[in-house]
Every structure is written in C-alpha cells, then in structure tokens.
Amino acid sequence: MNKITIANRNNTIFEVKGTKPLLSELRSQGLDLPYGCQYGGCITCAAKLINGEVDQRSQVALNNRQINNGYVILCVARAKTDCTFDIGVESHDKLYRNPFIDPLEPHELKSNIAILKDNN
Amino acid sequence: MDGLCCGPGYASPSEAVKAPREKLLYTIAIYTGTGIQKPDYLATIDVDPESQNYSQVIHRLEMPGIGDELHHMGWNACSSCHGDEKMTRKYLLVPGVRSNNIYVIDTATNPHAPSLHKVVDGAKIKSNTNLSGPHTVHCLGSEIIISFLGDAKGEAPGGYLHLNKEFEIVGRWENSMGDIPFSYDFWYQPRHNVMVSSEWAAPNTFMPGFDLEEVGHLKYGRRLHIWDFEKKKPIETMYLGEDGLIPLEVKFMHDPKSSHGFCGAALSANVIHFWKSKDGKWEWEKIIDIDNEPHPDWPIPIPGVMSALLVSMDDKYLYINNWLHGDMRQYNISDPHNPVLTGQIWMGGLLGKAPFVNGVKVAGGPQMYQLSLDGKRMYVTTSLFSTWDNQFYPEIRTEGGVMVMIDCDVDNGGMKINKDFILDFGKEPNGPSRCHESRYPGGDCTSDIWL
Numbered sequence: 211m212n213k214i215t216i217a218n219r220n221n222t223i224f225e226v227k228g229t230k231p232l233l234s235e236l237r238s239q240g241l242d243l244p245y246g247c248q249y250g251g252c253i254t255c256a257a258k259l260i261n262g263e264v265d266q267r268s269q270v271a272l273n274n275r276q277i278n279n280g281y282v283i284l285c286v287a288r289a290k291t292d293c294t295f296d297i298g299v300e301s302h303d304k305l306y307r308n309p310f311i312d313p314l315e316p317h318e319l320k321s322n323i324a325i326l327k328d329n330n
Numbered sequence: 331m332d333g334l335c336c337g338p339g340y341a342s343p344s345e346a347v348k349a350p351r352e353k354l355l356y357t358i359a360i361y362t363g364t365g366i367q368k369p370d371y372l373a374t375i376d377v378d379p380e381s382q383n384y385s386q387v388i389h390r391l392e393m394p395g396i397g398d399e400l401h402h403m404g405w406n407a408c409s410s411c412h413g414d415e416k417m418t419r420k421y422l423l424v425p426g427v428r429s430n431n432i433y434v435i436d437t438a439t440n441p442h443a444p445s446l447h448k449v450v451d452g453a454k455i456k457s458n459t460n461l462s463g464p465h466t467v468h469c470l471g472s473e474i475i476i477s478f479l480g481d482a483k484g485e486a487p488g489g490y491l492h493l494n495k496e497f498e499i500v501g502r503w504e505n506s507m508g509d510i511p512f513s514y515d516f517w518y519q520p521r522h523n524v525m526v527s528s529e530w531a532a533p534n535t536f537m538p539g540f541d542l543e544e545v546g547h548l549k550y551g552r553r554l555h556i557w558d559f560e561k562k563k564p565i566e567t568m569y570l571g572e573d574g575l576i577p578l579e580v581k582f583m584h585d586p587k588s589s590h591g592f593c594g595a596a597l598s599a600n601v602i603h604f605w606k607s608k609d610g611k612w613e614w615e616k617i618i619d620i621d622n623e624p625h626p627d628w629p630i631p632i633p634g635v636m637s638a639l640l641v642s643m644d645d646k647y648l649y650i651n652n653w654l655h656g657d658m659r660q661y662n663i664s665d666p667h668n669p670v671l672t673g674q675i676w677m678g679g680l681l682g683k684a685p686f687v688n689g690v691k692v693a694g695g696p697q698m699y700q701l702s703l704d705g706k707r708m709y710v711t712t713s714l715f716s717t718w719d720n721q722f723y724p725e726i727r728t729e730g731g732v733m734v735m736i737d738c739d740v741d742n743g744g745m746k747i748n749k750d751f752i753l754d755f756g757k758e759p760n761g762p763s764r765c766h767e768s769r770y771p772g773g774d775c776t777s778d779i780w781l
Contacts, residue, residue, distance in 0.1 A: 242367050246397040246428030246537075247462075251484035253538035253717060254363055254397055254428060270484065271538035299365030299727065306720040309542040310628055316543075323547045 212289040216241065217260055218296045226289055232264070233284040243284060243297060250286035257284050258301040262293030275318035279304040338419035339409025339773050343584040346409065346778060347643050349703045352770040353378040354441055356422060357709075357733065359390075359755060359763040362399040363716025364727055366761045369393040370400040372424060372435060372444060373765065375733070375753065377709070385751045387758070389443045393433055398426025399716055402767050404467025404474075406434075406495065409778040410520075411471050417495075421447060422769060425464035425476060427715075428537065430455055432464060432476065434497050441771050448497050456482040458499050461491055463533035466515045468779070475503045479513050479533050486532035488513040508564035512551040518559050519582045520781045522589050522606060525557035527564075528577040539717040545597065550576050554593055554604065556612050566612060573600055573616045579638045583645045583666075586780040590666045592617075592639055594650055599634030601650060603666055617669050618661065620652055623681055632680055637714055638698055642705040643775050646740070647672070651696040653714055654722060655679050658696045660738060660745050672743025677734050678712055680722070687734050688752040693726035694719060700768040701738070701775040708736040708745075713764035730755040730762030 214224045214236065226235040233245055233255050246254030250269035259280045266287035281304075282295070295301070316325035340346040355375040361368045374389035393400065406421040420438035425431070430452025437444045456462055463479035472495045478488040487510050492503035512529035519525075529551020530536055535544060544550060552574050556566040570577060575597040582591040589606035601618035622631035634652030641648055641663075648663045656679015661669035676684035678692030685691060694712030701708045713719050713731045720727065735751035738744070756762040769777065 244363075244365070244367065244397060246362060246399060247430075247484065247533070249484065251534040251537055252399075252428045254399075270534045273538075273541055299363075302720070306539060306717065306724065308721055309540050310630060310632070314541060314543050319541065319543055319547070323544070323549070 213292040214289060215294040216297055217294050218298070218300055228288050231284065231286050231288060236284070244299070245285055248285045250283045253283070253305070255284040256281045256302065256305055258282070258296040260294040260296060263290040264288060264293060265290055270320070273314060273318060273320045274324050275314055276305060278318075281305055337411050337414040337417045338407040339412045339778050341412060342780065343643050343645070346703045346773065347705065349772055351704070352702055352772060353381070354771055355700070355709060355768050356437065356444065356771070357711065357768040358400040358403065358424070358766040359731070359758070360400055360713070360716060360766065361760070361763055362397050362428060363720060364762065364764065366763070367396060368760045369396050370398045370426070372400070372422070374442060374444060379750070385753060387753065391435065391444050391446065393426070394446070394449065395429070398429040398431060400424055400766070401427045401715070402465055402467065403769060405469060405769070405773070405777050406474060407469050407472065408773060410469060410781050414472060417472055419771070419773060423467045423474060423476070425467065426452065427463055427465070430462050430464065437771055450493065450497055450499065455491060455499065459489075459491055459502050461489055461502075463488060463537070464491070468516070468518065470518065471781075473500075477513050477516050477527070479530060484532060484534040484537070486512045504562045506563040510555050510564055511553070514551065514578055515580045517580050517582050517591065518779060519586065519589065519591070520559065520779070521586050523559050524589070525559045526580050526582070526591055526604065527555045527557065528580045528593055529553055530576060530578060536715070537717065539721050545575060550597070552577065554580065554602065554614065568604065568612065568614045570595060570602060570614070573598055574602055577602065581639060581641050581776070583641060584643055584778070584780070585645055588645065592641065592648060594636040594639040596635050596637050597633055599636045599652060601636070601639065601648070601669070605666070615667070617667065618650065620655070623655055625680060640699060640701055640775055642701055642740070643703050644705060644740070647705065647738070647743070649699065649701065649708065651699065652679070653695040653697050655681050656683055656695040658699070658710060658736065658745065660743060662743055673738065673745030675736055675745045675747050677710065677747065678732070687732065687747060688749060690732055690752050690754045691729060692732050693729035694723045694731060698767045700770065702770070703773065703775065705740040706738055708738055709768050710734045710736060711765040711768065713766050716764070719764060726764060728762060730758065731764040732756075733765050
C-alpha cells in the first residue's frame with residue numbers, strides 16, 4: 211500500500227494498492243478527477259507530482275518537458291512509492307504552453323521523437 | 331419539417347435554399363478540459379426572432395458521463411435519401427473524441443428538448459473495429475459512416491466505422507486504407523464516384539495539445555486522398571507539401587454534378603481547390619493564401635489557423651475562418667479558380683481587432699460555423715479543441731465560448747455582425763462551457779449530399 215496525498219485538496223490522504231492505475235483507485239475512493247480517453251493518450255487527467263515516484267511507461271500524451279515538470283497521466287500511472295500530487299486544472303499551469311512563443315528543445319519532445327542531449 | 335414529400339431533405343440544393351427559416355439550432359458545448367466536473371452537453375438554441383427566448387439556450391441535454399469531448403456531429407439521414415419515404419431526419423449522431431462513445435440523440439420527438447436515444451459504446455467500437463478518435467459523421471443513403479483518426483491505441487491512420495440505420499456496428503466501412511498516413515474529414519460526391527479525405531494527426535499526437543515541432547517530424551498531415559467511393563478504397567494522393575500543412579475540413583460543391591471541392595489547410599492558412607479535369611484527372615491548386623500576421627509578443631508572425639470552411643447551399647460563396655487572427659471571410663467562388671473576397675468580420679482573435687462583440691468579451695476566435703440554407707445567417711462559435719484552446723486562449727477556461735450571428739449579403743456579397751444576437755457560454759448554469767459545432771433540424775450546409 212502507498213499513501214497518496216492530494217496537496218490541493220487539503221492534503222487529503224488516500225491509500226492505494228498499486229494494482230490499478232491511480233485514476234481508478236482514487237475515483238473508487240470518492241476523489242473527483244477529470245479524465246477522457248482512459249488509455250494514456252489524451253492528457254485530460256494529468257496531475258502534477260510533487261513528491262514520490264510513479265510508473266507511467268504506457269502514457270503517450272506527455273512530451274519530455276511536461277514529464278520534467280512533474281506531470282503524470284493518472285489513467286495509466288501506478289504509484290511506486292508514497293506520492294503527493296496537485297490535481298485538476300489548477301495543477302495545469304505548466305501543462306499548456308503557446309507552442310509558437312515557447313518552443314520545445316529537441317530533447318523536450320515526446321520520447322518517441324526526442325533527440326537526447328547526450329547524442330548531440 | 332424537411333420537405334413537401336418523400337424522405338428527408340430536399341430534392342436539390344436549389345430546393346434546400348427555399349426551405350423555411352431555421353428556428354432552432356443544436357450546438358455542442360463542452361466541459362472537458364475546463365476544470366468543471368460536468369458532462370458535455372447538446373445545447374438547443376432558440377433562433378426564432380419572433381420568440382421571447384430568441385438568442386438563448388432553451389434546453390441542455392447532458393451526456394451520461396464526463397470527459398467525452400463532444401466535437402462534430404451529423405444526421406442519421408439527409409438529402410441523400412430524399413427518395414426514401416421510410417427515412418426521417420430524426421437523430422443526431424454525436425461522437426465523443428476522447429471517450430469514443432457515439433451518442434444517438436432524438437431531435438424529432440420534441441425538437442425543443444432532444445433526448446438520448448442510444449449510446450454506441452466506445453469500448454465496443456474499439457474491440458469490434460480497432461478504431462478510436464471519431465470525427466466526421468456522414469450518412470450515405472440510410473446508412474452511416476464516421477471517420478476515426480486512430481486505432482484502438484490512438485495511433486494513426488484510423489479508418490471508417492460503418493453503422494446501419496438502427497445504429498448497430500456493421501464493421502469497418504473501407505476495404506483498404508491504402509498507404510494513407512492520417513485521417514480527419516471527408517466528403518463524397520456520388521455522381522463522380524469519389525470521396526476526398528484529409529489529414530489531421532493521430533489522436534495521441536493532437537489530443538494532448540499542439541507541439542509545433544511535431545509538424546516537422548511529420549506527425550501532422552499534408553495530403554488529400556481521392557477514393558473510389560464504390561470500391562471503398564483510396565486510389566490517389568495529392569501531396570500538398572508546405573502549401574497544405576494540416577489540411578482539415580474538406581467540402582464539395584453541393585451541386586451533385588460538380589467535381590469542384592475545397593480544403594482549408596489550417597497551419598498554412600491556405601485554401602486548396604481540387605477538381606476533376608476534362609480528361610478525368612484530379613487536379614489541385616492553392617487559391618487563397620492568408621498571410622501570417624506580426625504580433626508584438628510572438629517571435630514569428632501568427633498563422634491564421636484556418637480550421638474550418640463552408641460552401642453556401644447555392645455554391646456561390648466560400649466561407650473561411652482564421653482562428654488565431656480572429657476574422658471570418660466570405661469569397662465569391664462563381665469562378666472557383668479565382669475566388670473574390672467579398673466580406674470580412676472580426677471577432678476575438680489574438681490580433682486584438684475585436685475583443686468585444688455586442689458587449690461580450692470574446693475568448694478564442696471564430697472557429698466553427700453553420701450557415702442557414704438560404705445563405706443569409708451564419709452562426710459562429712469560438713472553441714477549437716479543449717487542449718488547443720488551453721494553449722492559445724487560456725482565458726477561455728474562465729470566460730467560456732461565445733456564439734455570434736453574422737448577416738451575410740447573398741446578392742452583393744458582404745458580412746455584418748448581427749447586433750441583436752449574442753450567446754455568452756461563459757454564463758451557463760454550471761459555469762463557463764465552450765461551444766463548438768451547430769446543426770439545424772431541417773438540414774444544413776455541411777451535411778446534405780445529393781445522389
């Protein structure tokens with residue numbers, strides 16, 4: 211069991227088994243969370259990880275900058291340790307950016323097309 | 331309400347132009363991506379100027395769950411089965427891009443308060459057909475085809491779902507996707523045995539938002555595809571290159587004899603005109619090129635983002651939008667090779683030319699629009715797609731979408747914002763929502779096709 215603390219919901223704590231993705235574990239315990247595709251492709255359920263570690267290898271929505279900024283796709287992510295999150299659109303301050311004003315560096319693209327710095 | 335006899339729709343485009351004026355409008359409104367934990371809904375809007383509820387939402391049909399991202403929709407029947415008196419234009423099919431569900435909504439039993447008739451389950455569509463990310467709905471005769479942008483895992487190119495008239499899954503419509511890399515919109519013209527399809531991107535690419543760099547990595551489309559409509563397979567590709575980056579909406583002329591059609595390339599902000607030459611060869615050319623506009627805060631000029639286009643029922647005018655610039659334009663296309671700009675209005679947009687319309691602050695820019703059958707009234711909404719809205723117009727989250735009505739001069743050309751009509755979706759009872767595509771009960775300029 212891991213403890214999941216939701217910082218922007220008065221530090222409410224949930225206990226999860228890690229057998230299902232965080233979205234379904236937390237929703238089944240009554241936490242109201244946004245979601246869309248439920249397979250890790252659409253970003254609607256993104257939350258910001260403040261502390262802890264997750265396994266979200268099957269997500270395909272986030273680019274590397276979003277991952278580096280702590281974003282986690284809850285519909286596919288499982289907690290590996292105790293975690294603290296901010297949830298909902300209040301946590302999306304760095305999720306969306308104007309792509310013309312603030313372009314990505316090659317290493318910040320999605321993992322399937324990113325050019326890693328070490329290879330340059 | 332559709333016609334004087336027979337099945338749904340009208341005998342010809344010229345009959346459709348003479349139809350009675352629309353009194354109701356059905357418009358998608360979304361909460362997906364807004365932070366408001368409510369279902370997306372179908373808004374019924376009173377557009378009868380004689381009514382005391384004119385310019386108001388009079389009914390809201392909520393979907394059963396949250397997170398669908400309702401987007402485009404289509405009728406179960408249109409003028410393509412005008413000769414079939416057993417058919418009626420009764421149901422709107424409303425897909426959820428993110429949930430994959432298709433909602434079948436009964437608009438005929440009580441046109442003022444539509445009701446949910448059936449849900450085609452998104453998980454079942456995935457398991458039976460390996461499709462996700464539904465977009466364009468067209469009926470063909472009494473059956474329905476819907477373009478999907480991805481496979482069940484959200485990877486391109488997707489394909490086409492075939493539903494029968496009871497809204498049961500028949501399977502995949504197409505016999506082959508050929509080497510098509512992406513899907514999006516499509517339109518067919520049966521007398522030329524042709525369908526044309528366009529390209530956005532894989533759901534996994536566009537749903538999380540727009541990374542400009544992914545265009546260079548060929549994750550977005552730049553082609554149009556010509557199909558053998560009867561054989562249900564693509565036969566030719568038009569490579570548009572830099573002139574056709576992200577070719578989205580595709581429309582043929584309404585005249586079933588015409589082979590002329592148009593596509594708006596969103597990122598290039600160009601209109602591509604295509605047609606069949608006298609020797610039977612499909613040709614294309616760029617006929618409209620909207621210049622990028624400088625902006626003090628942008629390192630590069632702003633592209634128009636021409637996300638939609640529409641041909642009037644009489645095939646005289648082409649309408650386009652520039653979502654980021656904030657303008658709608660009307661072109662006379664009597665000579666489709668040489669369009670003439672005849673009208674333009676500004677509403678919202680990033681260039682700051684019209685931040686307010688009729689006293690309401692416009693978050694977003696002109697994005698989706700529907701034209702009355704007589705061509706005189708155009709209803710325009712401002713939201714593109716939740717994640718893309720959040721990137722370019724973050725204020726839409728708290729301000730919501732807006733619907734504006736434009737008076738179009740069909741005789742001499744020209745567009746003017748109607749002063750008596752405005753609908754502020756920022757004031758919806760559950761909080762600011764975002765309005766998108768619209769349909770009229772009697773058929774509209776983006777649904778009806780003639781066999």
